[in-house]
Amino acid sequence: METLRALLIKSYEEGGLTPEEQHLLDGALADHEELRQEQTELEALHKMLANYTPAFKPGFAGRVLETVSQATASSDDNLYFLFKRFALTGVAAIIALLISVYFTDGNFSFDALLGLSDLSKDNLLLALSTF
Amino acid sequence: MKEAYRKDFELVKKAAEGDQFAFGAIVRQFEGLVAKTVIGMLGNTQEAEDTGQEVFIRFYRSMNQYKGDSALGTYLTRIAINLSLNALKKQKSHATNELSKMEYQLSGDDETESTDNREIIENALAQLEPEFRSVVVLRLVEGYSTKETADLLKLPLGTVLSRLSRAQKKLKSLLKKELTH
Structure with missing residues (x-):
């Protein structure tokens, strides 16, 4: 099962899986509910992280420009x-x-x-x- | 210089020649990108803000070194990830970081559901070791390919894939409640 989990994660990276690996994974996903659940969670994790949009406090650009201006004057x-x-x-x-x-x-x-x-x-x- | 990056190069050239509006435009354009990297790595803390500022200050001082060989966003991300990793090395104690985070958040952050989600993600990311956190931030938060992530971190592709795999397993465990909601 660990090998299948590793294949599942690898399937989302560029290069992906070889045809043999893809065939193996497809078969495993069809047979194992647990693996399908892992796939759902993995996709949810990817979506969650892709939608993570932290931000600096308002006025960040102004603070940067002020700091640069002070450093230049100094x-x-x-x-x-x-x-x-x-x-x-x-x-x-x-x-x-x-x-x-x-x-x-x-x-x-x-x-x-x-x-x-x-x-x-x-x-x-x-x-x-x-x- | 690649044609795709000519626009970036021209903007940086203007800023390097003293055009403050051009530099301001660069800061505003890439503020979000830098925030994703430093806050992803350091959490929503004053240190992240300071590191974010330092990214642009370092860039300001070395603008002439940007030759348009890569996208400006990638160039800034490289500075951001290196400064973030340096900051993590310098962090003296977990307690100090927690206090800094609390003080920063109390100084005007609004209470919204998206803020809670961001906190949940940041807390989960904080549980990862820096070497795993960096690959997650670059690959899954910023959206760089695995190869681009390897180039940015100067790591072999296999190492990035391995760290990504282990990091995702841990994150799935930490965020199980949110992922199965």
Whole structure:
């Protein structure tokens, strides 16, 4: 009987049964009331599950769109925050360099910025010829 | 890309380009399909709602990956079933889930016969182990073929057939009263 039950369930799946299996099942269904009852219950189960239509609470789509919108705004805020941090760090580094140059050379000349203000032309030529 | 899925692909492309109306249309069109999967797997709980939202959020973040090789509904179902199975793994205790279900249902669900039937089905599905529940939800609730179910779950066809057989036997036993009514 277990084999017949298995055939019954298999008969509802694609591919179905071989001709021999179908013949066996057909004969068994004709002979066994219990198997016909199982077939009825199986079909009722399939119908019950196919008609099962659960739903989210009303307004689900709106909640999804709101969540997506908030996540997008949050993501933009994060990028801006990161940019601000890097930008401010960079500006602080430049200001610190300028202050250092001013205290060292007393001015903001191009030579002072490049660290060449104390270097004479002879020393420069000597340094370059070493390389 | 298959011609049959071109319409889906065009809609997703619009949404990916920033068209919020297109994305909203996708959510509204497939809300029911995703609900069938996540509620079938997790029950009518707040966790199912959260997982349902997560399906669409994940999709939103990865819209560019949809190439129209499958129906959009199938693509979303794949995300939904994976997230649902992950959620089931994380569930710490049966008691927690029951409380969540009760709180969710008390917050505005109407009392109708169809609600009772849904509860009966959900309670029966909850008695199945996740690996059996997933094949039932995809094959018998969503209506995918056995082969499509196997593809979605990345399982051999024989395994799906075997699990389906065992799951149906158990469900018939659990729902005997309703099936013979």
